[in-house]
Amino acid sequence: MKTVIETKDLVRKFGEAETQVTALSHVSTSIKEGEFTAIIGPSGSGKTTLLQLIGGLDEPDGGDVLLSGTNIANMSGKQLSDFRRDHIGFIFQSYNLIPVLSAEENIEYIMLLQGVSAAERKARVREMLALVGLEGLGDRRPAQLSGGQQQRVAVARAMASKPDIILADEPTANLDSTTGIALLDTMRDLNAQLNMTFVFSTHDQKIMDRADRLIHLEDGVIQLDETRQS
């Protein structure tokens, strides 16, 4: 399996002088295509920072991020936007749907950015809604959906652009445990069906039990990297 994510000696610091905090300290790891990886650790351990650096949402103070062999540090702002749009799907903790658009339109939006034709957009929206089990709810706006349903729409949106990698920052944090586990099972199924690479952060034991691989972060340092049998 080819390596799709590789971090080399990643360093990220916040603040200045005596108030400076090291969020990530020389983090090096690699993730292969189709892996279902959880980044775990307590609050403040650097999980979100690592995901943001991998996703090109933030710039490291040192080290490199290579996605499918491409060093994103060398990309211009526009190239990075295009790369994110075409290769990375994001799922955030707080649903992050556009409230004035329906579930269908939220999913369609990213394809619009990609320049996908209207007919294909419609077809793919239907497909994605079916994949996340939300058939018949496409015309509802986020406020008319439960938290779990909204996060499923977010998963569908992340997948709609057919990315290589999906990065999810504590996707179940705002969900009750049953809904959270159901969402993870959906992501797990999609990972198995589509061989899509999933990297998500969590500090929920029940959620991390579903991952193939666990990367333990503490104080910005990888303490343990364990691969498990599914």
Next chain:
Amino acid sequence: MLSLKLAWRNLFRNTRRTLLTCMLVTSSLVVIILVDGIMLGMIDVMVGGITKTLEGEAQVNRKGFRENFEPELFLSDPDTISLALATDARVAGHAPRVIIGSMIASPFNTTGGLVYGVDANSELGVSRLKEATYEGSYLSGVKREILLGKLMAELLEVSLGDRIIITAAQVDTSEITQELFRVTGLFEFGPEEMDQSLAFINLSAAQPLMGMNGHVHQIAIRFVDPEDAKNKSLPTLINLNKGDVEALGWLDLQPSIGGMIEMSSYASAIVGAVLFVLTSLGVINSMFMSIYERIYEFGVAKAIGTTPRQIITLVLLEAFLLALMACAFGILIGYLASSYFESNGISMGRMEMSGVLLDGNMYTQVRPYQFVTFPIYVTLLTVAAAIYPAIFASRIVPSRALQRAL
């Protein structure tokens, strides 16, 4: 289409704010439409005041006559000029005049003034002397009749039927000549200067008084299309400008009024500019508030691949839709208000500007361009006002925006 839908729905996330901003833009458009209509109305009144009261839209004089009203500077061949004007389809009317600087005396008082010898019928087509005659009767051609301005009559302490002696120096001989007249009418043009210093007698009485057998000092002209008077290359005027004869439109006869009218046009532009600056500030404020409320969303949008350019386009599209909405209301309200004041006028009281009386109501003028050009300006400026907020939104750093929201 989805972008348009998104922009439209974004506008109504905070309906109250959008409507308030919309009202601000609408109000500006309505005000600029009304101000322009009022300015046009005012110009119309001023031009009408000059051209319709007495001056006419153009005049033929001997060069230098208008400077001091020297009686010797008369038109030596008025019949040829009258014939040319009578056969010109662009000319609606023309009136020959003898203008005499004279002493006007009653049994009780004496004053100096200008006595106009006019042809009663021709004058009907050029000036509003007949309409201004509020007491007695208009000239009928009877030899000794005279019309006095209201203020002159008060000064001379005369009323209808009273005797008036005109004393003047004859042309060429400069011999003093006197003639008796009886007040047959009183007129009021409005401007104090005119009502105090003008008197009108029949042309047939003025010419012998001045020894001007068949000659006149001035021929006033009214055109079929008043705009012709401003046309410096109009053949009617060019053809009459020969030798020591000059034929000038009212803009050349009254250059100070032309300047004032030009200033009035600038006034619309100044009012418009001030309104647009204030409106732009309102739009910028509103757009910034809207962006700050959605900073997390913009962060997410950028995270999933929306380019800065696409974010700029979205914000500008929102401003464009806001402007369209405001213009729709503005055009409707502006048209209704402007049409109302076009019919009913705006009460202006009574005031005199540069010898022109603005009396009673000011009627606005409704023009198609006010509902096309001004809304286009308003739309462009609203969109321009949104450029700065749009650039701000496009520069939002996703990681910071996401942190701020958490």
